[in-house]
Amino acid sequence: MEDLKVLIDEQTLQEKIGEVAKEIMKDYEGKDITFICILKGSALFTVDLAKKIKNNVRLEFIRVSSYGEGTVSSGKVTMKLDLQDSIEGEDVIIIEDIIDTGRTLSYLRDYLKDKKPASLKICTLLDKKERREFDIEPDYTAFVIPDKFVVGYGLDDKENYRNLPFVGYFDV
Ligand code: IMP
Ligand code: MG
Numbered sequence: 001m002e003d004l005k006v007l008i009d010e011q012t013l014q015e016k017i018g019e020v021a022k023e024i025m026k027d028y029e030g031k032d033i034t035f036i037c038i039l040k041g042s043a044l045f046t047v048d049l050a051k052k053i054k055n056n057v058r059l060e061f062i063r064v065s066s067y068g069e070g071t072v073s074s075g076k077v078t079m080k081l082d083l084q085d086s087i088e089g090e091d092v093i094i095i096e097d098i099i100d101t102g103r104t105l106s107y108l109r110d111y112l113k114d115k116k117p118a119s120l121k122i123c124t125l126l127d128k129k130e131r132r133e134f135d136i137e138p139d140y141t142a143f144v145i146p147d148k149f150v151v152g153y154g155l156d157d158k159e160n161y162r163n164l165p166f167v168g169y170f171d172v
Contacts, residue, residue: 007150008017008143008167012071014048014098017120021052024093032056036112038104039063039081039161043099044154045125045142049095061083066104077107083115092139093116097154098126102134109136126150126167143167 024033033055037046039062050057063081092112098106105122112120121142128147145167151157152164161168 002170002172004151004161004168005171006166006168007145007148008153009152010165013142013166014017015043015152015161017125018046018052020142024123025051025053028055028091031091032058034058034087034092034117036060036062036083036087036092036094038096038108041154041156042095042125043096044162045093046096049123050120057116058090062085064104064106064108066107075103077104086110086115088116089118091119092119093123096122096124096138098128098150099124099136100131102132102136105138106134114163125153126155138166161165 033053035050035057037045037059038042046059051058059085061081062083064077064163065080066077094105094108094112096105109120119141125142126137127138127141127144129144131147148169150167150169151161152168153165154162155167156162
């Protein structure tokens with residue numbers, strides 16, 4: 001068994017999410033916000049972030065897949081669970097766990113723009129900036145991280161480790 005190392009501990013995560021929440025509250029003063037949680041990886045982040053925001057936050061869920069079972073992007077984004085309600089005229093923030101190549105979000109951004117939200121922004125917990133292949137710049141970023149395969153706090157390796165309260169990586 002490889003050694004699981006902590007990259008971002010629970011307290012650091014929660015403090016930073018509090019800061020992101022404050023930024024969002026400042027930008028959306030007096031407005032309702034619609035979070036689109038990108039399942040499954042963003043589930044924990046979406047919940048913790050939403051709890052720290054005082055605006056009324058609506059929750060929507062979408063599931064796409066670009067990785068399949070592997071750890072290398074398959075190059076194709078497929079819709080696995082579509083939106084259940086209209087987002088027309090709403091102030092929408094896409095909540096993502098991690099941006100790697102940017103493929104998933106460039107697909108989703110175009111897809112969601114067609115649904116005519118009043119505004120559309122991107123918030124990500126983690127950003128592997130150096131891996132970017134698509135033109136995606138998140139509006140809110142909690143942490144920029146190095147090019148390591150990370151797990152925990154929603155992120156998985158073959159569906160495992162999602163419930164860890166911290167972000168870790170395997171030291172190989
Ligand atoms: P992108 O489309 O290349 O930007 O990849 C984004 C998606 O790949 C994320 O939503 C994750 O599901 C997955 N992913 C990318 N890097 C990691 C990682 O280090 N650990 C777990 N999942 C990852
Ligand atoms: Mg994901």
